[in-house]
Amino acid sequence: MKDLMKDSIKELKRKGVDYADLRKVESRSQRIRVKNGEVEGISSSQDSGFGIRVLKDGAWGFSSSAVISEEEVERVASEALRIASASASVNKDKSKLSEEEPWVDLYQSSYSEDPFQIPLEEKIELLMKAVEAMKGDKIRVAEGSLAFDREWKLFLNTEGTEIEQVITQSGGGIVATAFDGQQVQKRSYPNSSGGDFATKGYEFVRGLKLVENAERIREEAIALLSAPECPEGETDIIIGGSQLALQVHESCGHPTELDRVLGTEISYAGGSFLGSDKLNKLQYGSNLVNITADATLEGGLGTFGYDDEGVKAQRTYLVRRGLFVGYLTSRETAPLLGQRSNGAMRADGWNRIPLIRMTNINLEPGDWNLEDLIADTREGIYLETNKSWSIDDLRLNFQFGTEIGWEIRKGKRVRMVKNPIYTGITPQFWNSLDAVCNRESWHIWGIPNCGKGEPSQIMRVAHGTSPARFRKVKVGVKR
Amino acid sequence: MIGKERILEILQGVLASSEADQTEAVFIGSQRSLTRFANNSVHQNVAERDTDVIFKVALGKRIGVASTNSLNKGELTDALREAVRIARHQVENPHFSSLPSPGEYKKVETFFEGTADFTPEERAEGVRRIFKRVEDKGLKVAGAFSTGSGEIAVLNNLGLAAYQPVSAATLRMVVSSDDSSGYADYLCRDIKELSVDDLAEVAIRKCLDSRGPRNLKPGRYDVILEPPAIGELLEWMSMIGFGARSYQEETSFLSGRLGEKIMSEKMTIYDDGNDPLGIAMPFDFEGVPKQRVYFLNKGVAQDVVYDSETANREGKVSTGHALPPSSRSGPMPLNVFVEQGNEDEEEMMASMERGILVTRFHYVNGLLNTREALFTGMTRDGTFFVEDGKVKYPIGNLRFTESMLRAFSNVEMVSKGRKAINAWWEEVGAAVVPTILIKDFNFSGKTE
Numbered sequence: 001m002k003d004l005m006k007d008s009i010k011e012l013k014r015k016g017v018d019y020a021d022l023r024k025v026e027s028r029s030q031r032i033r034v035k036n037g038e039v040e041g042i043s044s045s046q047d048s049g050f051g052i053r054v055l056k057d058g059a060w061g062f063s064s065s066a067v068i069s070e071e072e073v074e075r076v077a078s079e080a081l082r083i084a085s086a087s088a089s090v091n092k093d094k095s096k097l098s099e100e101e102p103w104v105d106l107y108q109s110s111y112s113e114d115p116f117q118i119p120l121e122e123k124i125e126l127l128m129k130a131v132e133a134m135k136g137d138k139i140r141v142a143e144g145s146l147a148f149d150r151e152w153k154l155f156l157n158t159e160g161t162e163i164e165q166v167i168t169q170s171g172g173g174i175v176a177t178a179f180d181g182q183q184v185q186k187r188s189y190p191n192s193s194g195g196d197f198a199t200k201g202y203e204f205v206r207g208l209k210l211v212e213n214a215e216r217i218r219e220e221a222i223a224l225l226s227a228p229e230c231p232e233g234e235t236d237i238i239i240g241g242s243q244l245a246l247q248v249h250e251s252c253g254h255p256t257e258l259d260r261v262l263g264t265e266i267s268y269a270g271g272s273f274l275g276s277d278k279l280n281k282l283q284y285g286s287n288l289v290n291i292t293a294d295a296t297l298e299g300g301l302g303t304f305g306y307d308d309e310g311v312k313a314q315r316t317y318l319v320r321r322g323l324f325v326g327y328l329t330s331r332e333t334a335p336l337l338g339q340r341s342n343g344a345m346r347a348d349g350w351n352r353i354p355l356i357r358m359t360n361i362n363l364e365p366g367d368w369n370l371e372d373l374i375a376d377t378r379e380g381i382y383l384e385t386n387k388s389w390s391i392d393d394l395r396l397n398f399q400f401g402t403e404i405g406w407e408i409r410k411g412k413r414v415r416m417v418k419n420p421i422y423t424g425i426t427p428q429f430w431n432s433l434d435a436v437c438n439r440e441s442w443h444i445w446g447i448p449n450c451g452k453g454e455p456s457q458i459m460r461v462a463h464g465t466s467p468a469r470f471r472k473v474k475v476g477v478k479r
Numbered sequence: 480m481i482g483k484e485r486i487l488e489i490l491q492g493v494l495a496s497s498e499a500d501q502t503e504a505v506f507i508g509s510q511r512s513l514t515r516f517a518n519n520s521v522h523q524n525v526a527e528r529d530t531d532v533i534f535k536v537a538l539g540k541r542i543g544v545a546s547t548n549s550l551n552k553g554e555l556t557d558a559l560r561e562a563v564r565i566a567r568h569q570v571e572n573p574h575f576s577s578l579p580s581p582g583e584y585k586k587v588e589t590f591f592e593g594t595a596d597f598t599p600e601e602r603a604e605g606v607r608r609i610f611k612r613v614e615d616k617g618l619k620v621a622g623a624f625s626t627g628s629g630e631i632a633v634l635n636n637l638g639l640a641a642y643q644p645v646s647a648a649t650l651r652m653v654v655s656s657d658d659s660s661g662y663a664d665y666l667c668r669d670i671k672e673l674s675v676d677d678l679a680e681v682a683i684r685k686c687l688d689s690r691g692p693r694n695l696k697p698g699r700y701d702v703i704l705e706p707p708a709i710g711e712l713l714e715w716m717s718m719i720g721f722g723a724r725s726y727q728e729e730t731s732f733l734s735g736r737l738g739e740k741i742m743s744e745k746m747t748i749y750d751d752g753n754d755p756l757g758i759a760m761p762f763d764f765e766g767v768p769k770q771r772v773y774f775l776n777k778g779v780a781q782d783v784v785y786d787s788e789t790a791n792r793e794g795k796v797s798t799g800h801a802l803p804p805s806s807r808s809g810p811m812p813l814n815v816f817v818e819q820g821n822e823d824e825e826e827m828m829a830s831m832e833r834g835i836l837v838t839r840f841h842y843v844n845g846l847l848n849t850r851e852a853l854f855t856g857m858t859r860d861g862t863f864f865v866e867d868g869k870v871k872y873p874i875g876n877l878r879f880t881e882s883m884l885r886a887f888s889n890v891e892m893v894s895k896g897r898k899a900i901n902a903w904w905e906e907v908g909a910a911v912v913p914t915i916l917i918k919d920f921n922f923s924g925k926t927e
């Protein structure tokens with residue numbers, strides 16, 4: 001089959017395309033969900049297919065199919081060409097790609113324990129134990145889930161690149177939902193939206209210590225029911241790592257996607273305030289803000305060997321000492337800035353074209369110990385675990401809600417508060433950062449559900465963060 | 480298109496080999512194409528052919544689910560065996576009684592060849608016409624034009640065999656100037672209904688009317704919310720509150736409130752999968768016929784939608800709102816309607832003394848407090864200040880933070896006209912919603 005696909009790429013080259021690539025993807029996944037002592041669902045899926053992307057006369061065409069056969073490869077290649085011609089019939093400008101070396105390589109992500117070899121009973125037992133530990137008075141729902149994925153990918157292009165990649169990912173989490181007859185409060189561990197995820201094996205799930213944290217989550221969910229509302233006003237906030245991961249995601253990751261900056265997402269997910277006139281000029285944040293895009297980070301959910309244009313994984317700066325210095329780019333967009341791609345083109349499966357996506361976008365660690373940072377804060381709120389998220393179509397005005405907060409007074413956490421919300425304008429907010437915690441509390445948070453594009457694509461990305469402090473932020477803006 | 484006979488033949492063959500007590504196969508096939516454009520140029524142009532077959536098996540009350548996207552007999556059999564293997568490792572689900580028995584489905588026309596066979600050249604021609612109109616005004620456009628078809632089949636070994644071919648076309652666009660933007664969209668099953676030129680003119684007019692936006696201080700204002708804005712609110716309300724799972728888990732804004740008046744009597748919200756005014760689909764992913772279910776009837780909370788499992792938990796019957804067995808969301812309404820009112824949009828505008836006209840929301844989030852249906856989100860692509868019954872000037876985008884229970888208790892007018900708005904999955908559902916005038920809506924912030 002590989003030879004057939006190589007022949008197809010050769011044939012497209014013979015037909016005079018500017019460029020063509022083919023991706024064949026096979027994926028396997030397993031999902032396990034336990035709720036209130038019952039196994040709510042166990043599912044397993046297999047998916048495979050291939051897609052051919054063609055650039056001809058400076059215009060793009062893409063076609064894909066789940067049927068892998070000689071006839072279907074021919075049909076899909078022809079359809080991609082036909083679609084590219086239709087695009088060319090409309091376009092005045094021609095797309096060009098940055099240069100790239102032809103790679104021939106095999107990349108396999110590493111793991112200690114193959115998650116697909118761990119018996120189902122063991123996974124169910126882990127979740128059952130964690131859920132049992134969360135049960136209790138006022139706990140309406142105690143639930144846990146695990147997810148395992150493996151993707152085999154073959155990438156060929158007309159420039160001689162031939163890459164195979166095998167990537168294995170694991171993750172999970174637990175949630176306790178408390179109800180007192182009037183209100184509902186949730187606590188999630190280690191993160192909301194399904195927990196935490198990594199490009200690792202079952203050893204990552206063992207390391208989550210779901211059972212060991214279940215009781216604490218239960219107690220916090222119950223305590224939130226009687227906790228006071230988060231006060232309204234302007235105050236200092238310390239944002240915990242997992243919430244800060246989403247803050248980085250929405251207010252730095254997305255606005256630095258160069259395709260979004262160029263307007264290609266405007267009709268759907270919006271644009272970006274980080275226009276090219278701001279590159280190397282805008283003080284995006286305080287000089288403690290260093291944000292990197294690093295697809296080489298060990299175990300990150302956005303870690304790979306090569307992106308879906310065959311560009312080798314890289315580490316680059318997006319923000320350095322607060323200055324906005326870089327975008328996430330592709331082979332098509334990078335030349336517009338006189339650059340080569342930094343390898344951020346990723347596709348959600350064989351039936352989607354690659355788009356510029358986040359990899360592992362990280363707020364680099366600072367010097368503070370978390371307890372020292374709290375002790376250094378006269379008045380403020382410590383916020384943890386995302387509950388809601390919203391940001392405007394240029395990625396400026398944001399509002400986040402978190403599951404829990406603690407008021408800080410005179411350097412001490414004095415009481416828990418519920419329903420915290422904070423809001424701000426992206427560059428003002430990042431310029432108010434005055435402390436970042438050190439590598440001891442730095443963690444790579446896996447986000448498995450980043451949406452973008454039409455037809456919609458879901459991408460797995462990650463953010464390395466440690467808690468950080470922001471001065472004079474508007475909080476509690478509920479009504 | 481594979482066709483009804485062939486799909487049923489393939490799946491019945493596999494089902495016959497099942498070792499499980501009960502076996503269900505859900506087939507979802509799709510052939511979709513999409514032309515995406517920005518800066519008056521096509522930047523993505525894609526096509527896909529995919530199938531998904533999901534097996535759900537029951538060994539007594541132990542359930543297993545496995546899927547494959549191959550129609551190869553060997554791989555289908557492997558997936559079925561995997562589902563049985565999973566079921567063997569499962570614990571009993573006390574809320575499972577049986578897969579559904581065969582039902583009677585209403586006949587609704589959901590497939591149009593003209594949509595299914597629409598070509599890349601025809602989409603290119605449509606896009607070229609949009610570019611021409613936009614360029615004539617010195618503006619830019621970004622958007623997506625998608626056409627496609629699908630086949631949905633549900634079979635089980637109790638004799639249930641449901642099949643429905645579907646087609647859908649969607650065009651949406653944002654027309655932009657240096658300081659403004661305007662939005663328009665259209666969704667239909669039959670592409671003959673779609674007028675590319677008319678839609679482009681709506682977006683162009685919105686964009687031109689939005690030029691030179693002024694700042695407006697956040698606060699409470701009367702608002703006219705156009706269908707795309709209402710549609711997004713309804714999508715979130717469906718996710719957090721109209722399904723039996725959130726109702727049973729007490730996280731829904733309807734939990735404990737059935738029979739109570741919680742919104743204005745002008746608000747009647749229901750789901751109807753058989754109404755061709757929307758994107759009709761007569762059965763759910765268990766093959767159960769869809770029932771009309773009223774969530775709010777003249778402001779009174781009335782019911783939620785069920786699949787077989789959530790219905791069993793309450794000793795009820797499914798209302799025909801199951802999602803595919805691999806989904807974790809529980810039952811969901813995919814064809815939500817807000818009942819039309821008596822006014823037209825001009826009358827609404829004329830009645831407004833001082834307020835805001837919202838074309839569309841952006842990035843709405845309904846998870847702030849689900850029991851209060853407390854939502855936040857931004858306006859975009861056409862937000863206007865209205866005074867003395869007329870649009871006075873465009874304004875910069877505002878953030879709202881508001882309880883939908885409160886907002887929909889303050890409804891003053893509901894329009895006669897309604898429009899289908901894209902929901903989660905355009906081939907099998909859409910929200911059909913009017914324009915609504917709401918008093919005293921809370922805008923909590925603004926952008927720069």
